[in-house]
Amino acid sequence: MDWNDIGRNIFELLNYDSNAPMIFSSGLFWALFLVFLPMYALVRNRRWQMVLFVVVFSLYFYYKSSGWFFLLLVGTSLIDWALSRVMIRLTSRRGRLWCMWGSIVVSLSVLGYFKYANFFLWNWNQMVEGNFQPLDIILPVGISFYTFQSISYIVDVYRGDVRPTESWLDYLFFLSFFPALVAGPIVRADYFLPQLRDKREATVGEIYMGLWLIIVGVVKKAIVADYISQYNDLIFASPTGYSGFESLMGAVGYTMQIYCDFSGYSDMAIGIALIMGFRLGKNFDFPYKSRNLTQFWRQWHISLSSWLRDYLYIPLGGNRKGVVRTYVNNFLTMLIGGLWHGAAWKFVFWGAMHGVGLAVHKACRPWLDRLPRWWIVSAVSWAVTMIYVSLLWIFFRADSWCDSWLIIRNIFTDFSIAYVMPFVEVRGLWCVMMAVIIGSHALPRRWHDAVSQWFVGSPWIVKLIVFMVVVQAVIELMTEEVAPFIYFQF
């Protein structure tokens, strides 16, 4: 054992690596959190020390994932904060408007350059049959999330809904708060900043509820999503190589994978924040229980859909300007929501189709509301919603239009139940995981609440055992041994 090697390996682990962004379910984060937690507990009630300490840790967290782009975050926060301070000193509406738009333009320009420049260049190339080379741009992690936070802050300050922070450090704390920095939830200033001002202690119950959320998140993200993705990836990598039934399982699998992946990470973020005494709000509320698309968007990525509602849909006129404008506003909001997910036409299409679905649901609502509340009606509503959502996830995930249509065509033209038993036999663990996650959706909410309350109230040793069992389960599926791809068809 060479101490020099050990030192260098640790340094390398702590250094920025574009291939290894820091995620909450990693051993490195766990180790760093062990250092962070006692120091945070010590400075918890000394406000300036606490804010400074968390900001430094958050910036390091961002540096580990995005390298020197953390300076971009610092710069953005400085501009926002300065403009917000100027804004509140101005009395003229026009001047305040200029400040708001100044901040929004800066934020969107940065996002536009890093995320959409190559997309627009590519489209321009297609139109003029040009020969431009794509720009060598690296997308800073989490830029879409903190840009939306920054916009919500400046707009709320303009509207008078939020009192701007006295110090830049407070604003940087809000914008760079590490639990929500790289993958949300999109924290709103009007919800978060009062918590910073009126700081109160996290109770023991909240601390262990935070731990419970982390455990649930790890199970969803690092165990279920990461495992089932291995099969789903095969289907999407080679759409022609699989039967209709296998393609269908890949599509259903991806539907569950994206939920577990995203909501699991949100759960971890919310849990870590709760341990620190901050509430981030719910981001997912069993969206796959929804019986219509409107309900789905109220329960899926809640922080994004409510952001889009408050800062896009309502300013566009919402439902106040007639039926046609309501549909158009809804459609535009979803279109932009789609583009927010990524710079590609497939995301635009995905968002647009959700917009169409929402419009159709709104149009049919008077008729749907008259239907009897029988279970069969609920079941059909749920099935129609899930089929539509899952179908659109295919476009969201597939590499190209062609691949999306190939998978859909396979499902409808090459479907045979003869594949069912061999599939279950060969992909046993995949099926078990899918059954568990679908089954957990079928359980009443109060059962989930009861389990979390049981955990919070359980003896310390039980919590330790539960935590260690989950960690070991992650290791069983993630260690140096190659986790098996479940099955293949060449």
Place this chain on the structure above:
Amino acid sequence: MRNGYTGLWTLLAISFITIVAVSAFDSINVMGFELKTSGIISRITEPYHGSGCQDESVAVADSMVADTEKISFPVPVDTASQRILLIGDSMLEGLSPRLAAYAKQNGHELYTVIWYSSTSQIWGECDTLSTFIRKFRPTYIMVSLGANELFVRDIERKRDRHVKSILEQIGEIPYLWIGPPNWKEDTGINRLVEKNVAKGAFFLSDGMHFDRARDGAHPTRSSAAEWLDSIARWMPDNCNHPIRLLRPDNGVTSRAKRIIVLQPKK
């Protein structure tokens, strides 16, 4: 530390210390169940290699396979149609479709036996390979094993007899052992295989760059196809029994004549 956090910190610390301490072992046996360990200690204590040492795509990486021990002079390519048996771990998911395309292009038949999570130990301890040799009567065997043994400590002592057992089962049939696509430096599996196989019967994949699937280990489909292309390019001048592997069209994959899937051994 404030009271509310003491319990949580103690819980996290005990778990972390346990996981780190246990990672000093390859695996631990608890009431008959073999539990994997995290590998944290080996990650921290491994010799430092710096970052970014692998940077060339397998598609253009002829130079990267130069480390493979060569035969002293090229052997004429066996142009006969072959019945190829491809055996190994989950890496075959990427290799087999591309090899099937080569087989189709060159008039060979391909039989694939994929045993998930398998190792040289698993294949070496049983007669599964002999059974499939009797069943398919291959004229050429390709083995892709080692990815699940990259970090086994003291591997040369533990696995030597298993590698020898596999080679004994292969017997006189011409073969090629395709080394694992390392994503980190191994503890000796490549060295062990190379030591046991005949000269020109081992393709060292270590040192190549692979685009990885999201598990960070398996090459993507296209990268695995390029991996197989590299093997086909390497064969004529370096292999002790090269077979005809003219390149099919770019990106083309196909299906083996027969695919057998074996589940992980528990």
